[in-house]
Structure formats: C-alpha cells, structure tokens
Amino acid sequence: MMLRFLTAGESHGPGITAILEGMPAGIPVSLEELRHELKRRRWCYGRGGRATIEGDVIEVTGGIHKGRTTGAPVSIFIPNADHPNWIGRESPVFAPRPGHADLAGAIKYGFTDCRPIAERASARETAARVACGYFAKKLLALGGISIYSWVTRIGPVSAKLPAADERMYRQDIVRSLAEAAEKSPVRCPDPDATSQMMSLIDEAKKAGDTLGGVFEVSATGVPVGLGSHVHWDRRLDTRVTAAVMSIPGVKAVEIGLGIEAAIKPGSQVHDEILPGEGPIPVRNSNRAGGIEGGISNGEVIFVRAALKPIPTLQSPLRSVNLSDRTACPAHAERSDVCAVGSAAVVAEAMLALTLADAWLERFGEQVNQG
Numbered sequence: 001m002m003l004r005f006l007t008a009g010e011s012h013g014p015g016i017t018a019i020l021e022g023m024p025a026g027i028p029v030s031l032e033e034l035r036h037e038l039k040r041r042r043w044c045y046g047r048g049g050r051a052t053i054e055g056d057v058i059e060v061t062g063g064i065h066k067g068r069t070t071g072a073p074v075s076i077f078i079p080n081a082d083h084p085n086w087i088g089r090e091s092p093v094f095a096p097r098p099g100h101a102d103l104a105g106a107i108k109y110g111f112t113d114c115r116p117i118a119e120r121a122s123a124r125e126t127a128a129r130v131a132c133g134y135f136a137k138k139l140l141a142l143g144g145i146s147i148y149s150w151v152t153r154i155g156p157v158s159a160k161l162p163a164a165d166e167r168m169y170r171q172d173i174v175r176s177l178a179e180a181a182e183k184s185p186v187r188c189p190d191p192d193a194t195s196q197m198m199s200l201i202d203e204a205k206k207a208g209d210t211l212g213g214v215f216e217v218s219a220t221g222v223p224v225g226l227g228s229h230v231h232w233d234r235r236l237d238t239r240v241t242a243a244v245m246s247i248p249g250v251k252a253v254e255i256g257l258g259i260e261a262a263i264k265p266g267s268q269v270h271d272e273i274l275p276g277e278g279p280i281p282v283r284n285s286n287r288a289g290g291i292e293g294g295i296s297n298g299e300v301i302f303v304r305a306a307l308k309p310i311p312t313l314q315s316p317l318r319s320v321n322l323s324d325r326t327a328c329p330a331h332a333e334r335s336d337v338c339a340v341g342s343a344a345v346v347a348e349a350m351l352a353l354t355l356a357d358a359w360l361e362r363f364g365e366q367v368n369q370g
C-alpha cells in the first residue's frame with residue numbers, strides 16, 4: 001500500500017486525529033479548500049444539531065510547508081467543538097441501539113455501558129476521512145482525475161435522472177449531476193425529488209424515525225491500468241467496494257450496472273470494443289462502470305451505494321438494559337435523521353484515497369506539479 005491513513009479520537013472527545021502517510025512532495029494544498037470539504041460533509045438536510053455546532057475548524061500540524069506537501073506524513077487534528085459541552089454531562093448508554101455497534105461492541109470489549117463503543121463507532125470519525133480524502137483528491141487532480149457524488153434516493157423517493165447507463169458513460173452528465181447536487185440541501189440533482197426528500201425527512205423527524213438512501217460516486221479521467229487482475233486483493237473493484245463499504249451505515253455497494261447485470265443477458269451488459277482512431281480501442285457504453293478484470297479500463301468509474309437508516313431513533317425500538325437485563329427502549333440522544341448526502345461526500349474521500357493509492361502504485365511519486 002502506497003497511501004494509507006489512520007484515525008484516532010472519539011465523537012465527543014477533544015477531537016479527531018488523522019495521519020496520512022505516503023503523499024508525494026510538492027502537491028499544492030490550501031486550508032480554505034480543506035475546510036470547504038469538511039463543510040460539504042457536515043452540511044446536509046436531515047443532519048442533527050451536532051452539524052450546527054461543529055465549525056470545520058482544522059489544524060494541519062505536519063507534512064505541509066509553504067502550501068505544499070513535503071512527502072512527510074500529513075498530520076491533521078479536527079477539534080470537536082461539542083467537547084466542552086460534554087464535560088461532566090456524558091450519559092451512560094446502558095440500552096444498546098439496534099443497528100448500532102453498541103451491543104456487539106459492548107460484548108466484545110467487555111463493557112456494560114456502551115458509551116465507549118458508541119463514541120468511536122460514531123460517524124464523526126468520517127470528518128477525518130474527508131480531510132485525508134482532500135489530499136488524495138489534490139494528488140489525483142494533477143493526474144487529471146476528478147471525483148463527484150450525488151444522491152439518487154432517500155427512503156421511497158427516487159430522483160428522476162438520465163438512465164444509469166448514460167450516467168456511467170458520459171463525463172458531461174456526471175459533472176452536471178454533481179454540479180446540480182452541490183446546490184441541493186440533500187445532494188440530489190433533481191429539484192422536485194429534493195423537495196419531496198426534504199418533506200420526507202421532516203415527516204420522519206416528527207415521527208421520531210430515520211431514513212436511509214442511495215448515492216452514487218464517480219471518478220472521471222482515470223487512466224487504464226489502476227489495480228490488477230492477478231490477485232484478489234489487488235483488484236481495483238475489491239479495493240473500491242471495500243473502501244465505500246467501510247463507511248458506517250453502508251450496506252450495499254455496486255460497480256457499474258451492479259445487481260442489474262445479473263438480470264440482463266450478456267449482450268446487454270458487456271461493453272463492445274470498437275477500433276476507434278486513437279492509440280487504444282474505444283467503447284460506446286460503460287455498463288462495467290470503468291473496471292474490468294479488477295483493472296481500470298479508462299472509462300468513468302461509477303459506484304453506487306446504499307446507506308441504511310440512522311440507528312438512533314427518537315421513538316426508540318425495544319432494547320435491553322445491560323446493567324440489569326430488563327426490557328427497555330433503546331438509548332436515544334441527539335442524532336441525525338438522514339445523512340445520505342454526507343455519506344456521499346465521505347464516499348468521494350474513500351474513492352479518492354483508493355484511486356490515489358492505486359495511482360501511486362502505477363506511476364510512482366513522480367507527479368506533474370504543473
């Protein structure tokens with residue numbers, strides 16, 4: 001692995017720390033852009049009160065000199081603005097929330113109070129991933145690669161978008177969807193669906209319930225040859241899907257047509273190879289989503305993922321008090337109602353980190369700093 005990162009820290013502790021190792025020297029970076037990335041993750045309709053408390057403060061304490069990476073590990077600290085409010089007010093979590101890490105984590109690590117599990121399982125950690133992803137995006141940009149995301153569904157409401165086949169194939173469609181998504185409070189490029197999704201989130205909030213959804217993340221400008229067919233763990237599809245699946249709450253990941261490919265005959269799934277006029281043959285469809293045999297094939301990389309509804313319900317499901325084994329409602333505390341748009345931004349970071357790693361494997365540290 002050429003590019004790797006580790007994070008540490010809890011949701012309501014002093015902050016989240018990340019170390020990103022393997023960034024080549026000389027990549028221009030800016031704190032302002034980095035803060036903007038954090039804001040894109042934080043700001044999304046359906047997020048809870050926490051999103052308004054955090055202010056995208058970030059400290060980069062290593063690996064940068066005069067606005068460029070130095071080749072040394074990049075070290076990042078994102079303070080938790082909510083931490084001071086938490087001191088002395090931290091409540092135990094005796095009633096594990098169905099769908100959260102609480103119960104399995106408490107049994108595994110030997111706690112009765114699930115708080116230590118809840119604190120680290122919290123998606124607050126994904127702020128650090130977005131920060132690391134920013135650096136990966138800057139590296140990829142030098143290679144002409146851009147990353148985009150948008151939301152296609154929240155609960156039962158689906159966006160009306162160009163056919164999936166076209167979205168995967170046309171860079172201009174991918175770009176315009178992402179541009180439209182940037183203006184939508186739920187990151188959905190379809191304005192009608194956006195309003196319906198927002199009403200649905202309002203209703204779910206009123207009912208003390210939560211919502212999940214589907215998002216798509218895409219990379220354009222990816223050269224042929226990232227990843228390899230020779231071993232399972234070198235396959236780019238293995239690496240991309242694992243990276244997106246690692247986002248808390250993601251329960252399914254598809255590349256290209258995904259599950260739909262299982263339903264159609266081969267003639268409607270595979271992308272024909274045509275002579276073209278350039279150095280390599282061309283395709284006029286991209287149902288494969290840019291990866292064949294575990295190797296990027298030069299087309300747009302296209303990933304779709306499903307996020308389950310948030311596990312913390314204000315009208316809680318049934319649970320058990322782990323301190324006395326009595327039946328009780330699950331723990332409830334301030335929480336998001338829907339975070340699909342934020343998860344899409346986290347997926348951009350995970351895709352960027354994965355592609356940057358594969359890019360460095362293929363092309364080494366010699367990037368064009370143009």
Ligand SMILES: Cc1cc2nc3c(=O)[nH]c(=O)nc-3n(C[C@H](O)[C@H](O)[C@H](O)COP(=O)(O)O)c2cc1C
Nearest residue numbers: 100101121123248249310311312335336339342343
């Ligand atoms: C951006 C984002 C925000 C999230 N916010 C919350 C939240 O406020 N409350 C909550 O219970 N779960 C939230 N989740 C989901 C949980 O972190 C996740 O369901 C939990 O860690 C269990 O992991 P699993 O769903 O992958 O099994 C969020 C997930 C993401 C990606």
